[in-house]
Amino acid sequence: MSVERVTTVVVGAGHAGLAASHFLTARSIDHVVLERGEVANSWRRERWDSMRLLTPNWLTRLPGLAYAGPDPDGYLTAGEVSAFIEHFAAVARAPVRARTNVEHLGRTDTGYRLTTSGGELECRSVVLATGACNVPTVPAFAAAVPSGVEQLTPFGYRDPSSVPEGGVLVVGGSATGVQIAAELQRSGRQVVLSTGGHVRLPRLHRGRDVLWWMDRSGVWDQRYDEIEDLPRARRLPSPQLVGSPARETLDLNALTDLGVSLVGRWAAVRDGWALFSGGLRNVCSLADLKMNRLLSGFDQWAGITEPGVPLAPTRVPDRPRLRLDLRGGEIRTIVWATGFRPDYSWLDVPVLDGKGRLRHEGGVVDSPGLYALGLPLLRRRRSTFLNGIEDDARAVTDHLAGALAVAR
Amino acid sequence: MTTIDNGVNVQALLDAREALKSAPEAAQFTWRASSTWTKGVHSTTTVQKFFGLGQEQTHKNETVFAADHPEVFAAEDNGITPIEYLLVGLAGCLTAGVASVAQNRGIQLRSVEATVEGNHDIRGILGADSDVRNGFNDVKVTFHIDADASKEEIEALVAQSQKRSAVFDALTNPTDVTVEVA
Numbered sequence: 037m038s039v040e041r042v043t044t045v046v047v048g049a050g051h052a053g054l055a056a057s058h059f060l061t062a063r064s065i066d067h068v069v070l071e072r073g074e075v076a077n078s079w080r081r082e083r084w085d086s087m088r089l090l091t092p093n094w095l096t097r098l099p100g101l102a103y104a105g106p107d108p109d110g111y112l113t114a115g116e117v118s119a120f121i122e123h124f125a126a127v128a129r130a131p132v133r134a135r136t137n138v139e140h141l142g143r144t145d146t147g148y149r150l151t152t153s154g155g156e157l158e159c160r161s162v163v164l165a166t167g168a169c170n171v172p173t174v175p176a177f178a179a180a181v182p183s184g185v186e187q188l189t190p191f192g193y194r195d196p197s198s199v200p201e202g203g204v205l206v207v208g209g210s211a212t213g214v215q216i217a218a219e220l221q222r223s224g225r226q227v228v229l230s231t232g233g234h235v236r237l238p239r240l241h242r243g244r245d246v247l248w249w250m251d252r253s254g255v256w257d258q259r260y261d262e263i264e265d266l267p268r269a270r271r272l273p274s275p276q277l278v279g280s281p282a283r284e285t286l287d288l289n290a291l292t293d294l295g296v297s298l299v300g301r302w303a304a305v306r307d308g309w310a311l312f313s314g315g316l317r318n319v320c321s322l323a324d325l326k327m328n329r330l331l332s333g334f335d336q337w338a339g340i341t342e343p344g345v346p347l348a349p350t351r352v353p354d355r356p357r358l359r360l361d362l363r364g365g366e367i368r369t370i371v372w373a374t375g376f377r378p379d380y381s382w383l384d385v386p387v388l389d390g391k392g393r394l395r396h397e398g399g400v401v402d403s404p405g406l407y408a409l410g411l412p413l414l415r416r417r418r419s420t421f422l423n424g425i426e427d428d429a430r431a432v433t434d435h436l437a438g439a440l441a442v443a444r
Numbered sequence: 445m446t447t448i449d450n451g452v453n454v455q456a457l458l459d460a461r462e463a464l465k466s467a468p469e470a471a472q473f474t475w476r477a478s479s480t481w482t483k484g485v486h487s488t489t490t491v492q493k494f495f496g497l498g499q500e501q502t503h504k505n506e507t508v509f510a511a512d513h514p515e516v517f518a519a520e521d522n523g524i525t526p527i528e529y530l531l532v533g534l535a536g537c538l539t540a541g542v543a544s545v546a547q548n549r550g551i552q553l554r555s556v557e558a559t560v561e562g563n564h565d566i567r568g569i570l571g572a573d574s575d576v577r578n579g580f581n582d583v584k585v586t587f588h589i590d591a592d593a594s595k596e597e598i599e600a601l602v603a604q605s606q607k608r609s610a611v612f613d614a615l616t617n618p619t620d621v622t623v624e625v626a
């Protein structure tokens with residue numbers, strides 16, 4: 037079988053891969069974008085039905101394309117995001133090959149060789165843009181959950197009607213967990229939310245979207261090489277935010293008001309019982325303290341001295357439950373909103389660290405000609421979000437182009 | 445910046461953190477205690493040796509702890525009740541954490557006092573009510589801290605010390621415990 041040659045291969049046609057393509061095209065670097073599904077695949081297949089962006093529309097921008105609709109302060113639905121990304125792919129004339137799964141990537145003397153469901157390719161450089169959230173992570177003790185309890189991940193969860201009748205234990209207090217917990221509780225289920233360390237944020241601060249403050253005050257511009265504990269910052273869970281037309285706050289107090297009951301971090305399963313940490317009060321204090329520090333930092337940046345309306349501390353139940361009988365019938369379903377990880381099982385280049393994370397410096401991977409985009413805090417705090425890709429993709433393709441020129 | 449000194453060698457701790465990142469084996473410690481029954485519910489426990497950084501280690505001195513029960517338990521009260529040792533451990537651990545975090549954050553401490561209360565329904569251990577657990581119902585720690593810092597900064601010290609506390613974790617999370625007869 038003949039091997040196709042191309043200068044650069046981009047793997048993944050989410051917004052990150054397409055942004056890379058935009059800048060490669062601008063530099064006339066010949067390339068293809070390989071996509072196992074379709075453009076914006078993860079927004080089509082890996083989001084629950086009611087999901088909306090937690091970033092407002094005016095932050096929905098990609099290189100050369102910004103949201104131009106009537107509601108800059110609103111939040112796109114997952115369907116609208118995939119349409120937006122599809123439009124971007126068309127405008128950027130990205131050379132996407134859909135339904136082309138990359139099954140193996142290895143080094144050659146001059147670059148890389150890819151085995152795909154559509155044949156073999158050789159190239160000088162590769163941009164990994166396969167996403168940071170390919171696989172929902174679930175703790176190992178999930179295997180000890182009694183079989184009568186249904187278990188779902190955010191990939192399997194669609195809407196409340198697809199969840200068996202009965203109580204639900206939602207595990208994880210980040211954006212995904214609080215959003216699914218609220219939706220299920222509103223649908224009439226009794227929800228128990230188990231949470232460890234989390235990031236509390238109000239939707240609005242002094243009348244503006246809290247992400248406006250992140251964007252304008254410079255917090256999101258903090259660079260990876262300015263951050264003291266980078267591994268920890270990269271592991272930071274997503275904030276307790278929801279993008280809803282009512283612009284409501286969805287912190288733990290809001291969930292308590294809805295009737296959700298809070299328990300600590302789920303630590304173990306023993307004899308069919310779920311055991312929760314007794315440290316709930318402290319993870320809530322930490323989240324309150326960090327939120328207050330962030331908000332007063334915003335005020336300081338804006339030169340505002342008059343005190344704002346303080347947010348009520350997180351209300352923790354007097355006696356949070358420490359254990360729950362999973363055989364007792366109270367819980368019919370567990371939703372694991374315990375985070376996601378990338379899937380690098382097809383990557384046969386020694387660039388992963390002991391914990392399976394890609395070794396890279398601001399997207400320049402520890403193997404010549406290999407690059408990454410779309411990872412949390414890749415180069416800046418905003419890298420995690422759609423609006424962060426422009427600077428990242430420009431910087432990474434600059435490096436890529438420079439390396440090609442030197443080698444020539 | 446004026447130098448502050450809480451007597452914690454934070455640099456050594458930060459260096460150890462860096463060094464152990466690439467040497468997880470050296471980070472494996474085993475703490476040990478050995479006890480001997482005396483009489484009644486009185487026992488004596490000694491602590492001196494432990495394992496860590498890849499080798500056997502020894503405290504400068506051996507420490508001896510007497511455990512007994514108070515007279516209201518119809519015992520001789522030759523020492524504190526075993527469950528009270530958990531309070532000792534928690535207070536010691538959180539206080540050490542407060543001092544270390546304060547040092548790291550450049551906060552001078554003048555005094556740190558903690559009261560630890562463990563509420564305990566003893567019907568559990570007596571077998572008087574099977575719905576009552578044996579251990580604490582809850583534990584409350586109250587800190588009084590005098591330091592060159594705002595109330596918020598002090599609250600953050602205390603919160604961070606819980607986040608990094610071995611004993612807080614051991615008390616709030618389940619631990620797999622094996623008890624064997626050799």
Ligand SMILES: Cc1cc2nc3c(=O)[nH]c(=O)nc-3n(C[C@H](O)[C@H](O)[C@H](O)COP(=O)(O)OP(=O)(O)OC[C@H]3O[C@@H](n4cnc5c(N)ncnc54)[C@H](O)[C@@H]3O)c2cc1C
Nearest residue numbers: 048050051052072077078089090091138166167410421422
């Ligand atoms: C639940 C959730 C909510 C989020 N909400 C927001 C938000 O509100 N605002 C915001 O700005 N960001 C949000 N994000 C973060 C981020 O914008 C998304 O994760 C986004 O999908 C990342 O884009 P990407 O291009 O890096 O990766 P993806 O969109 O995941 O694209 C990667 C592509 O690579 C393809 N692929 C993977 N492996 C292979 C392979 N081996 N061969 C070929 N193709 C492959 C996939 O099919 C996919 O199409 C959210 C993320 C999640 C998970």
